[in-house]
Amino acid sequence: xxxxxxxxxxxxxxxxxxxxxxxxxxxxxEGRYCGNVLHNGEFVYSEVELVNAENGxxxxxxxxxxxxxxxxxxxxETKRDALHTxxxxxxxxxxxxxxxxxxxxxxxxxxxxxxxxxxxPRYTWTGKRCHDLTS
Numbered sequence: 703x704x705x706x707x708x709x710x711x712x713x714x715x716x717x718x719x720x721x722x723x724x725x726x727x728x729x730x731x732e733g734r735y736c737g738n739v740l741h742n743g744e745f746v747y748s749e750v751e752l753v754n755a756e757n758g759x760x761x762x763x764x765x766x767x768x769x770x771x772x773x774x775x776x777x778x779e780t781k782r783d784a785l786h787t788x789x790x791x792x793x794x795x796x797x798x799x800x801x802x803x804x805x806x807x808x809x810x811x812x813x814x815x816x817x818x819x820x821x822x823p824r825y826t827w828t829g830k831r832c833h834d835l836t837s
Contacts, residue, residue: 731760731788731809735829739766739816750777750829764792777801792816801827 732752739748748766755761759779765772775794782788786805791798801816802823811830817823 729809730754731803731805731812733809734832735812736832737811737827737829739827740825741766741768745826748827748829749832752777755779760788760790764794799823803827803829 732754734749734751736747736749738745740746746767748764750762750764752760752762755778759782761776761778763774764777765774773794773796775792777790777792780789780791780800783802786807786809788803788805790801790803792801797818799816799818799821800823801814803812803814805812809831812828814827814829815823816825816827
């Protein structure tokens with residue numbers, strides 16, 4: 703009986719360790735998110751990568767499908783409304799604007815809205831943590 707319990711413990715120890723690492727990695731919004739953004743009247747695939755800057759705010763990159771190409775840009779946190787709600791400024795070849803990203807409790811996804819520099823954010827932008835190695 704003891705040997706059987708020991709065998710199960712050895713088999714599941716790596717799984718428990720990986721779970722602990724995943725929880726630690728999700729303690730904040732840093733990471734890569736795959737999702738969709740409303741662009742030119744269509745929902746297109748997008749990716750956002752967020753990292754902590756020296757000032758404690760987030761910055762990073764974004765990219766999305768733009769017809770047959772991929773448009774890349776930058777994101778930078780401008781306001782921390784709450785732990786799970788972040789206001790970012792985005793910029794790409796078309797200009798810049800602001801987005802409000804509302805992360806879920808474990809930072810595994812966000813639902814947000816974006817707008818241009820002269821608009822109130824209202825266009826949909828969503829993302830879930832990417833689990834693949836490349837886009």
